[in-house]
Amino acid sequence: MASFASSTRKIYCNKMFDHVKDETYFGKVKINEKTKKNLDIKLVTNVAASQLPVIVPPPDQQVIKKEKKLAAWTSVRQERWEGELVVEGELPLWLNGTYLRNGPGQWHVGNYNFRHLFDGYATLVRLHFENGRLIMGHRQVESEAYKAAKSSNKICYREFSEVPKPDNFLSYIGDLAKLLSGASLTDNANTGVVKLGDGRVVCLTETIKGSIVIDPHTLDTLGKFEYSDTLGGLIHSAHPIVTDSEFLTLIPDLIKPGYVVVRMEAGSNERKYIGRVNCRGGPAPGWVHSFPVTEHYIVVPEMPLRYCAQNLLKAEPTPLYKFEWHPNSKGFMHVMCKASGNIVASVEVPLYVTFHFINAYEEKDEDGRVTAVIADCCEHSADTTILDKLRLDNLRSYNGKDDVLPDARVGRFRIPLDGSPYGELEAALDPNEHGRGMDMCSINPVYLGKKYRYAYACGAKRPCNFPNTLTKIDLFDKKAKIWYDEGAVPSEPFFVARPGATEEDDGVVISMISDKNGEGYALILDGSTFEEIARAKFPYGLPYGLHGCWVPKK
Numbered sequence: 001m002a003s004f005a006s007s008t009r010k011i012y013c014n015k016m017f018d019h020v021k022d023e024t025y026f027g028k029v030k031i032n033e034k035t036k037k038n039l040d041i042k043l044v045t046n047v048a049a050s051q052l053p054v055i056v057p058p059p060d061q062q063v064i065k066k067e068k069k070l071a072a073w074t075s076v077r078q079e080r081w082e083g084e085l086v087v088e089g090e091l092p093l094w095l096n097g098t099y100l101r102n103g104p105g106q107w108h109v110g111n112y113n114f115r116h117l118f119d120g121y122a123t124l125v126r127l128h129f130e131n132g133r134l135i136m137g138h139r140q141v142e143s144e145a146y147k148a149a150k151s152s153n154k155i156c157y158r159e160f161s162e163v164p165k166p167d168n169f170l171s172y173i174g175d176l177a178k179l180l181s182g183a184s185l186t187d188n189a190n191t192g193v194v195k196l197g198d199g200r201v202v203c204l205t206e207t208i209k210g211s212i213v214i215d216p217h218t219l220d221t222l223g224k225f226e227y228s229d230t231l232g233g234l235i236h237s238a239h240p241i242v243t244d245s246e247f248l249t250l251i252p253d254l255i256k257p258g259y260v261v262v263r264m265e266a267g268s269n270e271r272k273y274i275g276r277v278n279c280r281g282g283p284a285p286g287w288v289h290s291f292p293v294t295e296h297y298i299v300v301p302e303m304p305l306r307y308c309a310q311n312l313l314k315a316e317p318t319p320l321y322k323f324e325w326h327p328n329s330k331g332f333m334h335v336m337c338k339a340s341g342n343i344v345a346s347v348e349v350p351l352y353v354t355f356h357f358i359n360a361y362e363e364k365d366e367d368g369r370v371t372a373v374i375a376d377c378c379e380h381s382a383d384t385t386i387l388d389k390l391r392l393d394n395l396r397s398y399n400g401k402d403d404v405l406p407d408a409r410v411g412r413f414r415i416p417l418d419g420s421p422y423g424e425l426e427a428a429l430d431p432n433e434h435g436r437g438m439d440m441c442s443i444n445p446v447y448l449g450k451k452y453r454y455a456y457a458c459g460a461k462r463p464c465n466f467p468n469t470l471t472k473i474d475l476f477d478k479k480a481k482i483w484y485d486e487g488a489v490p491s492e493p494f495f496v497a498r499p500g501a502t503e504e505d506d507g508v509v510i511s512m513i514s515d516k517n518g519e520g521y522a523l524i525l526d527g528s529t530f531e532e533i534a535r536a537k538f539p540y541g542l543p544y545g546l547h548g549c550w551v552p553k554k
């Protein structure tokens, strides 16, 4: 394999990576400072992984120790790495571009360990595909929260479940004021990454200030994405709907419970008001981690798992973190016309719990009139315990035997547009098809808002404590195809369509796998057969990541 034009770069390690201590990883080889001086090493990346120099330190200095433990729930071992991977199998030559994946990847500050999966500082991973070759890189997102933690060795902002410890009572009062203004909220953009219509790439989380522009080639943090409007708000959906022409999102209103629906045109930083939904139940809006759209409508979910102002103020995590379960407040689905902002349906639905909507579309009668909106999600059986299952203690202590993952399904809402007060929620296929596990979904983006047949997601092969399969769901035939590697944890299967494809599943599915030996690899499945077509081993296992995006080659 020919090597890339070689260039010398620095790879940084710092004190936060205290499990690395004075050891530094160079490509495949881990060496310590003393050895580095003795051998006068220059760090060269961008060479084929197979051609990386193998430097064997003297026996007394050998520090290579293989951890035979899943890397998914362990902090990333260094700040950054970049290099070419050896590909087993064949990458399609049409697959030219970059898959970026974001997620929490560092769960400690100094000796303090975070408790929840969602707390970790953002780690970006990049898989760059070019003419059958694959370059991998990872790097920490340089948010204010991450930089402050790094320089002061303590948590300085409010994360998903972690709160900075006040030094004294006076600073506690000051902290409350900072919470109300949003100053103490994190900007740790660890949930996802999106490519805007104008080409800018933005890492996101649920706090509005946690919108951070990055360079998809170098993974450099370029700066804050500043919304130039006066709409305000402190939090928004972690999953905006992003197309080549627009960015749609929901801003929950915790004061007058409801949601403001906004649109930002590609090329602009200004969100514009589309409309507002007032909540029908409960003291606060339901958590809107994501929401779906159809061609003409925006669907606003009002989940009985609601934000909770009191929990926001608490220093210690509550069982449901910043949320509360209000079954008596019921669950609702609202449908807003995208063009006018008018609400065309607002129905009560059975109780539900979801992080991720998969897609939605308009159901029509024989005359082409829209009679209902169908909205699909990864639904956790109206059971909030999934949040607790994502505590790091639970994830790390799994014995491989107990079957403790709560049941989940493809929850299909039918929201009638004829003024009926109720909507339906049922499983779109028998959940046993995918082992009653269902989350981290993607679709062919061409089918966004349209009637679609295929969804890709993580499912379960039981017993398990976390989704451990990749599954291709056929919503027409109500069947699932499964990929499984015993003891491994795969991340979100991300569908990339073949340019020029006419079939919905003509493309590839990309995922990153943490295997039971502590190692990791990129996996590429054929979208149609769901069979493996290639894999490429990482230099070491990476932490579990959440959501990604595709940046095609220009």
Ligand SMILES: CC(=O)/C=C/C=C(C)/C=C/C1=C(C)CCCC1(C)C
Binding pocket: 104, 117, 118, 119, 158, 159, 160, 185, 186, 190, 191, 205, 206, 207, 235, 238, 312, 322, 546
């Ligand atoms: C990683 C993921 O999926 C979710 C992350 C959620 C975060 C960081 C939520 C943060 C919040 C605060 C810091 C205070 C306000 C409430 C809330 C949006 C939950």
Ligand SMILES: CC(/C=C/C=O)=C\C=C\C=O
Binding pocket: 191, 355, 386, 408, 437, 438, 439, 440, 466, 467, 546
């Ligand atoms: C990883 C996850 C749920 C898995 C359970 O089935 C949810 C992630 C939510 C945030 O993006």
Ligand SMILES: [Fe+2]
Binding pocket: 191, 238, 239, 289, 355, 356, 546, 547
């Ligand atoms: Fe998410």
